[in-house]
Amino acid sequence: MSEDSLLALRGVTMRFGGLTAVNSLDLEVRRGEIVAVIGPNGAGKTTVFNMVTGVYTPTSGDIVFDGNRINGTRPDLVTKLGLARTFQNIRLFDNMTALDNVMVGTHARHTSSVVGAILGLRRHRAEEREGRQTAYRLLHFVGIQGRGGTVARNLPYGDQRRLEIARALGTGPQLLLLDEPAAGMNPSEKASLAELIRNIRDSGVTVLLIEHDMTLVMGISDRIAVLDFGQKIADGPPAEVRDNPDVVRAYLGEASSAS
Amino acid sequence: MRVSNFFTNFAASTIDGLTQGSIYALVALGYTLVYGVLRLINFAHSEIFMIGTFATVGVITALGISTPLSGIALVGFLLLAAVVAASASGVSAVILERVAYRPLRRRGATTLAALISAIGASLFLQQLVSLRFPDTLSTTRVMNKTIYATIGTGLIRADKVLVFFGSIFMMLLLDRLVRSTRFGRAIRATAQSADTATLMGVNIDRVVMLTFLIGGAMAGIGGMLYVIFFEATSFFVGFVLGIKAFTAAVLGGIGNLRGALLGGLLLGLIQEYVGSVLGAQWKDVVAFAVLVLVLMFRPTGLLGESLSKARA
Amino acid sequence: MNPKRPLRGWTAPRAGSVDRMAARWRALPRWLRWVGYLAIFVFAISLPNIPNLGDVMTPGSSWQRVLFYPISVYVLLALGLNVVVGYAGLLDLGYVAFFAIGAYSMAILGGKYGWGFWEVLPVGVGLAMLAGLLLGSPTLRLRGDYLAIVTLGFGEMIRETANNLNYLGGPRGLANIPPPPSIGHISFLQFSILDPKPYYYLLVAVIAVVIIMLKRLERSRVGRSWTAIREDEDAAQLMGVPTLKFKLWAFTVGAAVGGAGGVIFASGNNAIQPTDFPFILSATILAAVVLGGAGNIPGVILGAFLVAWLPEAARGFDQYRVLVFGGSLVVLMIFRPQGLWPSKIRAEELAEGEGGIDRLGAEVGTVRAQSGALDG
Numbered sequence: 001m002s003e004d005s006l007l008a009l010r011g012v013t014m015r016f017g018g019l020t021a022v023n024s025l026d027l028e029v030r031r032g033e034i035v036a037v038i039g040p041n042g043a044g045k046t047t048v049f050n051m052v053t054g055v056y057t058p059t060s061g062d063i064v065f066d067g068n069r070i071n072g073t074r075p076d077l078v079t080k081l082g083l084a085r086t087f088q089n090i091r092l093f094d095n096m097t098a099l100d101n102v103m104v105g106t107h108a109r110h111t112s113s114v115v116g117a118i119l120g121l122r123r124h125r126a127e128e129r130e131g132r133q134t135a136y137r138l139l140h141f142v143g144i145q146g147r148g149g150t151v152a153r154n155l156p157y158g159d160q161r162r163l164e165i166a167r168a169l170g171t172g173p174q175l176l177l178l179d180e181p182a183a184g185m186n187p188s189e190k191a192s193l194a195e196l197i198r199n200i201r202d203s204g205v206t207v208l209l210i211e212h213d214m215t216l217v218m219g220i221s222d223r224i225a226v227l228d229f230g231q232k233i234a235d236g237p238p239a240e241v242r243d244n245p246d247v248v249r250a251y252l253g254e255a256s257s258a259s
Numbered sequence: 260m261r262v263s264n265f266f267t268n269f270a271a272s273t274i275d276g277l278t279q280g281s282i283y284a285l286v287a288l289g290y291t292l293v294y295g296v297l298r299l300i301n302f303a304h305s306e307i308f309m310i311g312t313f314a315t316v317g318v319i320t321a322l323g324i325s326t327p328l329s330g331i332a333l334v335g336f337l338l339l340a341a342v343v344a345a346s347a348s349g350v351s352a353v354i355l356e357r358v359a360y361r362p363l364r365r366r367g368a369t370t371l372a373a374l375i376s377a378i379g380a381s382l383f384l385q386q387l388v389s390l391r392f393p394d395t396l397s398t399t400r401v402m403n404k405t406i407y408a409t410i411g412t413g414l415i416r417a418d419k420v421l422v423f424f425g426s427i428f429m430m431l432l433l434d435r436l437v438r439s440t441r442f443g444r445a446i447r448a449t450a451q452s453a454d455t456a457t458l459m460g461v462n463i464d465r466v467v468m469l470t471f472l473i474g475g476a477m478a479g480i481g482g483m484l485y486v487i488f489f490e491a492t493s494f495f496v497g498f499v500l501g502i503k504a505f506t507a508a509v510l511g512g513i514g515n516l517r518g519a520l521l522g523g524l525l526l527g528l529i530q531e532y533v534g535s536v537l538g539a540q541w542k543d544v545v546a547f548a549v550l551v552l553v554l555m556f557r558p559t560g561l562l563g564e565s566l567s568k569a570r571a
Numbered sequence: 572m573n574p575k576r577p578l579r580g581w582t583a584p585r586a587g588s589v590d591r592m593a594a595r596w597r598a599l600p601r602w603l604r605w606v607g608y609l610a611i612f613v614f615a616i617s618l619p620n621i622p623n624l625g626d627v628m629t630p631g632s633s634w635q636r637v638l639f640y641p642i643s644v645y646v647l648l649a650l651g652l653n654v655v656v657g658y659a660g661l662l663d664l665g666y667v668a669f670f671a672i673g674a675y676s677m678a679i680l681g682g683k684y685g686w687g688f689w690e691v692l693p694v695g696v697g698l699a700m701l702a703g704l705l706l707g708s709p710t711l712r713l714r715g716d717y718l719a720i721v722t723l724g725f726g727e728m729i730r731e732t733a734n735n736l737n738y739l740g741g742p743r744g745l746a747n748i749p750p751p752p753s754i755g756h757i758s759f760l761q762f763s764i765l766d767p768k769p770y771y772y773l774l775v776a777v778i779a780v781v782i783i784m785l786k787r788l789e790r791s792r793v794g795r796s797w798t799a800i801r802e803d804e805d806a807a808q809l810m811g812v813p814t815l816k817f818k819l820w821a822f823t824v825g826a827a828v829g830g831a832g833g834v835i836f837a838s839g840n841n842a843i844q845p846t847d848f849p850f851i852l853s854a855t856i857l858a859a860v861v862l863g864g865a866g867n868i869p870g871v872i873l874g875a876f877l878v879a880w881l882p883e884a885a886r887g888f889d890q891y892r893v894l895v896f897g898g899s900l901v902v903l904m905i906f907r908p909q910g911l912w913p914s915k916i917r918a919e920e921l922a923e924g925e926g927g928i929d930r931l932g933a934e935v936g937t938v939r940a941q942s943g944a945l946d947g
Contacts, residue, residue, distance in 0.1 A: 053809055055805070055809070074808075075805075075808040075809045076808045076809070076810075076811050076812055076813050076814065079808075079809060079810060079811035080811055084809075084810070084811075085809060087806070091803050091805075091806040092803075092806075093798065093799050093802040093803060093806070093807075094802060095798075095802060096795070096798055096799070096802065100795055100798075103795060104795050104796065104799045104807065104810055104812065105810050105811070107792045107795065107796060107811065107812065108810060108811025108812070109811075110792050112791070112792055113792070113793060113820065114788065114793050114820050114824060116791075117787050117788050117791035117792065117793050117794075118784050118787055118788065120787065124791065124792075127792065128791065128792070131792070167810060168810070170810075171810060171811045299716075300716045300719075300720060358901070359901050359904075359905075362905045363904060363905060366905075368904065372904050373904070374662070374715075374716050374719060375857075375861065375900055375903075375904050376900065376901045376904035376905070378664075378854055378897075378900060379896075379897045379898065379899070379900025379901040379902075379903075379904065380897065380900075380901050381897070382851070382854065382893050382894075382896060382897030382900070383893075383894055383897030383898050383901065384897075385893070385897075386890075386891075386893040386894040386897060387894060389890075390890060390891075390894070498850070499727075502720075502723070502724065502727065505720065506724075538735075540734075540735045541731075541735060543727075543731050544728055544731045544732055544735065547724040547725070547727050547728040547731070548724075548728060550720070550721070550724040551706075551710075551721055551724045551725055551728065554710065554713060554717055554720065554721045554724075555709040555710055555721070556709065558713060558717060
């Protein structure tokens with residue numbers, strides 16, 4: 001386990017009754033990396049995300065984040081530790097504005113509560129200000145500046161995906177989990193997404209993403225882990241993985257094109 | 260508060276607890292069935308029970324019963340009243356479903372919206388009856404409450420025996436129905452997965468209607484037994500009893516038919532035992548406390564299984 | 572957006588004209604809006620004094636009296652319940668319990684022990700909050716309809732307990748509850764049994780304070796968290812929102828307002844009995860909140876006003892009141908079931924029988940009980 005390991009899964013297994021979704025998975029994400037997790041549908045990828053973020057408790061194994069074992073830790077506490085995510089099916093707060101959505105993310109770092117709000121205490125006002133500024137900055141960063149006042153459900157699809165990323169970034173994470181961020185995007189949107197992901201990494205946030213689009217994955221990842229039936233069948237730089245016969249076999253019959 | 264009362268009255272508490280509890284159990288069946296299939300708390304089920312009580316009073320009045328019956332006459336009365344009460348309640352339940360719940364299901368409303376609708380329906384039915392019968396209605400005694408035996412301060416009385424065994428009988432009948440008939444299987448399938456059941460050719464609307472019908476009928480019979488035992492009813496009788504029956508359902512494990520029986524009997528006993536110590540006026544509070552405690556600490560109830568599992 | 576659960580926003584498009592009006596209002600410069608609020612406040616204060624208004628609004632009973640109770644009391648209670656139901660999206664069927672706790676605090680401390688109104692107020696509020704905390708802590712994890720029933724049970728427990736304990740007056744209740752101290756020699760602030768107006772003014776002031784408090788909460792981390800919880804509780808939690816803590820806060824704040832209402836009610840009514848706190852009152856306040864459009868302050872106030880005033884105005888039809896009430900709830904749900912709880916999580920959690928967490932996109936087929944519910 002190297003010094004700059006940010007997230008490490010060791011022998012992690014997830015069983016639901018008789019079904020084993022993830023089988024003894026070893027995965028490591030180092031600081032500053034962009035790691036992609038790929039695999040056919042049903043391979044257990046989102047389950048991994050759910051375990052890491054505290055939604056599921058692994059049946060066995062260890063999940064270590066930034067030196068802390070986080071198996072079964074409550075989701076909001078995991079987020080406070082520096083882990084944030086987006087969702088396969090977008091889960092924005094549909095009736096809140098884009099700005100408010102991101103501000104909810106920033107609140108993960110805040111502490112002011114009911115008393116502070118009612119009395120208008122200084123810390124409360126400072127946090128509001130800071131949160132708002134951060135939110136604006138993030139909207140700009142993901143490319144949807146000017147949309148702050150729009151209610152989330154009225155945003156075009158591509159902007160919604162970006163908003164979800166902005167919201168997650170609002171929590172100030174060290175590691176960002178992106179669950180199929182390119183789903184439903186056209187090629188130019190995907191290119192722009194790729195650049196965004198690189199910018200995110202350059203800003204100091206490590207990225208772990210699940211994705212089906214091979215062009216995107218090959219283009220931005222430092223490393224790719226391939227899952228099939230809950231097991232890791234390959235793990236390495238893009239070039240290595242692409243030529244791996246096991247990987248090809250797993251995808252046999254599946255369109256492994258940039259769709 | 261007299262702890263010694265608990266011991267002196269133990270037999271009486273047990274007998275009375277089981278008697279009352281079996282009425283709770285019958286009504287609880289309705290809650291648990293509907294919940295198992297629809298994940299809905301049929302708040303108005305208490306009024307379905309109340310309608311059963313009024314139907315029974317109606318039969319008593321219509322037959323002009325003025326002295327207690329026995330023998331064949333009694334049996335005949337019981338059968339008639341059971342049919343009438345079960346029908347009245349069952350049909351009311353079906354209408355209730357049609358009017359207050361189905362439109363919500365069609366529109367994909369949340370179950371909470373259905374609960375609000377249920378509350379509205381409950382109030383509506385209550386008040387509807389109160390317009391015609393604003394006061395408590397008493398009835399003549401329909402059976403001789405002969406005492407078969409005494410245990411301590413407890414009386415094993417004919418009506419208590421009827422209520423208890425009558426309820427058990429109805430429940431066995433229901434158990435049989437759910438386990439061995441097509442209807443029963445359809446209900447269980449729907450409880451497990453409505454989508455799959457539809458694919459298997461099950462008509463969900465029909466199943467829902469049946470569930471309400473059967474649950475309502477059980478409550479109706481509970482109502483009949485109630486009237487025989489208490490010899491009175493009112494438009495408001497369903498409210499507290501309904502909450503208690505729901506408590507029984509949760510206590511036993513919501514969605515679990517045997518749980519309804521267990522929960523009902525257990526709740527009846529707990530009420531009586533604690534009541535013997537604290538005083539009878541606290542029985543209702545005890546029941547509510549059980550509800551709150553069970554939901555706080557063990558919401559899956561004692562038996563915890565759901566209707567969807569193989570054993571109903 | 573989760574395609575499985577079409578969105579139901581209850582701050583969702585209300586009729587366009589209302590939206591436009593609201594937008595125009597918000598666009599006005601701040602000071603102008605404050606003038607508007609002041610005007611509304613002055614209007615409210617003048618209501619009991621407008622000549623002949625009472626004959627129109629409540630023929631046959633005292634308009635001033637009705638303004639105090641039920642109108643302004645219901646408005647206050649509805650604002651409190653709105654925090655629980657409208658902001659945080661939790662269904663509370665036993666809200667009357669907090670009202671009762673406040674009232675009995677006033678009756679006992681003021682009536683029996685001679686405490687002053689202003690001394691009792693914080694205690695009554697505090698006790699209600701404590702009750703909210705005790706009730707909420709173990710139960711707020713429960714699914715929506717279970718929570719509803721637990722709160723119902725709790726409300727009934729409080730009422731029955733008051734009915735059974737002689738210390739709390741039993742079925743007869745408690746009387747001789749002192750009024751607040753009259754303020755100086757200002758004529759309209761002389762509190763006595765005879766005149767309901769000062770109590771009404773007091774309530775209007777309290778309502779104003781509560782509204783300011785609520786607005787501040789709305790625009791803060793707290794309010795946003797509540798909205799996020801209501802919209803999608805699991806996503807909120809994954810964005811770092813401590814959902815249980817904020818749900819508990821909603822409960823507690825709601826309880827505090829209810830308790831305050833109880834203290835004032837007891838003091839103004841001079842006497843209270845267990846029958847003043849039935850389940851139907853909880854249901855009525857809930858209807859006020861739902862009717863007005865849960866979450867929106869002016870709407871809730873209007874809803875409470877209507878729910879309190881209509882039965883008084885139509886006194887002759889008293890017996891049909893609950894009938895109409897019940898029927899309208901059903902009708903309301905049929906035609907406007909959306910507009911209540913948009914939370915797709917609630918729908919899912921209710922559908923599945925457990926938290927809707929399984930639906931977070933995992934490809935694994937959910938082994939737990941699948942939806943047997945309203946999908947059919």
